[in-house]
Amino acid sequence: MPLGASLKSRACLKLSSQILRHTTREKLASRNFTSSAVRQKQRLLIVGSGWGGYGVLRKIDKKRWDVTIVSPNNYFNFTPLLASCAVGTLEFRCAIEPVRRYTPQVVAYQAWCDKIGKFSTENCSMRACLRLLLHSGKTSGPLADATTGTPFTLRWDKIVLAAGAYSQTFGVPGVKEHAHFLKDVKDARAIRVRILECFEQAMQPTLSDIDRRNLLNFCIVGGGPTGVEFASELHDLLHAEIAHHYPTLAKLAKITIYDVAPSILGSFDKTLVECAGKMFVKEQGEVPFGILVWSTGLAPNPLISSISEFKKDAKTNSVLTDEHLNLIRKDGTVDPDVWGIGDCAQIEDAILPATAQVANQKAQYLVKKLNKLAKDQDSPKPFKFENQGSLAYIGDWKAIYDNSGKEDKIISRESGRVAWLLWRSAYFTMTLSWR
Ligand SMILES: Cc1cc2nc3c(=O)[nH]c(=O)nc-3n(C[C@H](O)[C@H](O)[C@H](O)COP(=O)(O)OP(=O)(O)OC[C@H]3O[C@@H](n4cnc5c(N)ncnc54)[C@H](O)[C@@H]3O)c2cc1C
Structure with a gap:
């Protein structure tokens, strides 16, 4: 059916349901009942199914919004658990939640959003003049096989941009080809396969001990929380399962973290950094490796870079929002129909860290706002971030916890087992389902 025809028939359907609602409302009013009848639904488009997008998808009032979600992933990644998945402590399915849990109530497309541009047609208001050009099959991965790859457009009344950010490589040659990233459950799976591959290869009788050491040199570039947590999980793996199954090889294995900064976990309190630093070593020169995990921060998402109508943060190239997101x-004017949350957006003059904590809180705030909006209610309160502190696992059942910005807390800084308990329970409280 041509697009125009399908739109017309949809409009007709909406019209007839309106007439029905109207008649019912009149009847109810005559009997002095109050009616909470749903007005004509507006189209809400969510771009991205990460901490921001999925957070909105979960709680948005689907009876009042006509929701569509677009993401190349038909699942949500619980990113804090990816390091554990990469070393096999957790099963991959523990770290994902399917988008289709919410269909058919919402429409979900596994696709990339390539462009958010302006166009005009006779009947469109300025708002409807924005359109999305999406196409699936941009990557050469399974997505290309799963869909036709034919571009299509979507219309919307309100849009939530939650497309996240990409991994930063600083243009270092060879990184994209030879390093592993850790952003998605697919990355965690590839890392797990490669770790075991390294040990199996090192078992071959034809190899010298030097070759074995090179193969079992596990390098991590980036001493931020993600790099350190992965190194810590790997350390535990080497000292437990690997030591058991490959006792001679485990002694040859080595984990090294590389960072341009003088210390790892630079965003944490100094005393905690020293405590974590004792667990790791530094090295210089040309280094052969069996696996290289690259985790040096965020680069702008090309979709966000392609947007030219809105203000951007000079440093991160994220879109800038007001305090209502x-x-x-x-x-300098604010677009009342376009919101930005998560790693792809920042509040002007109130830059927050690119974390799940921030993305999640923004998503919860936006859900409340949108649900009120659907009931024609105002929600004038601006977004306020509640810092719950930072946690990082440093191996051997130890973690560090930093909430030193809030000295009034019972625990503002902690390291070791107590911090480990906090670390595990924090993730437990953040879990989205029994999975
Ligand atoms: C390994 C790891 C561990 C982490 N641990 C923690 C932690 O312990 N605590 C913490 O607070 N933060 C943590 N973070 C950071 C946190 O995961 C991010 O800040 C958070 O994911 C940001 O949420 P988001 O929704 O903006 O982006 P994401 O969660 O990255 O989601 C972006 C979504 O947009 C989709 N997308 C991308 N491009 C397009 C496009 N063109 N069209 C449509 N969809 C698109 C993606 O597929 C994805 O579904 C961790 C990150 C990683 C990688």
């Missing part, structure tokens, strides 16, 4: 146009 609406995007700010270049002329």
Whole structure:
């Protein structure tokens, strides 16, 4: 059916349901009942199924919004658990939640959003003049096989941009080809396969001990929380299962973290950094490796970079929002129908860290706002971030916890087993389902 025809028939359907609602409302009013009848639904488009997008998807009032979600992933990644999945402590399915849990109530497309541009047609208001050009099959991965790859467009009344960010490589040659990233459950799976591959190869009788050491040299570039947590999980793996199954090889294995900064976990309190630093070593020169995990922060998402109508943060190239999370146009006015949350957006003059904690809180705030909006209620309160502190696992059942910004807390800084308990329970409270 041509697009125009399908739109017309949908409009007709909406019209007839409106007439029905109207008649019912009149009847109810005559009997002095109050009616909470749902008005004509507006189209809400969510771009991305990560901490931001999935957070909105979960709680948005699907009876009042006509929701569509677009993401190349038909699942949500519980990123804090990816390091554990990569070393086999947790099963991959523990770290994902399916988007289709919410269908058919919402429409979900596994696709990339390539462009958010402007166009005009006779009947469109300025708002409807924005369109999305999406195509699936941009990557050469399974997505390309799963879909036709034919571009299509979507219309919307309100849009939530939650496309996240990409991994930063600083243009270092060879990184994309030879390093592993850790952003998705697919990455965790590839890392797990490669770790075991390294040990199996090192078992071959034809190899010298030097070759074995090179193969069992596990390198991590980036001493932030992700790199350190992965190194710590790997350390535990080497000292437990690997030591058991490959006793001679485990002694040859080595984990090294590389960072341009003088210490790892730079965002944490100094005393905690020293405590974590004792667990790791540094090295210089040319280094052969069996596996290289690259985790040096975030690069802008190309979709966000392609947007030119809105203000951007000079450093991160994220879109800038006001404190209600609406995007700010270049002329300084706010777009009431476009929101930005998660790693792809920042509040102007109130930059927050790119974390799940921030993305999740923004998503919860936006859900409340949108649900009120659907009932024609106002929600004038601006977004306020509640810092719950930072946690990082440093191996051997130890973690560090830093909430030193809030000295009024019972625990503002902690390291070791108590911090480990906090670390595990924090993830437990963040879990989205029994999975
Ligand atoms: C290994 C790891 C561990 C972490 N641990 C922690 C932690 O312990 N605590 C913490 O607070 N933070 C942690 N973080 C950071 C946290 O995961 C991010 O800040 C958070 O994921 C940001 O949420 P988001 O929704 O903006 O982006 P993401 O969660 O990255 O989601 C972006 C979504 O957009 C989709 N997308 C991308 N491009 C397009 C496009 N063109 N069209 C449509 N969809 C698109 C993606 O497929 C994805 O579904 C961790 C990150 C990693 C990688």
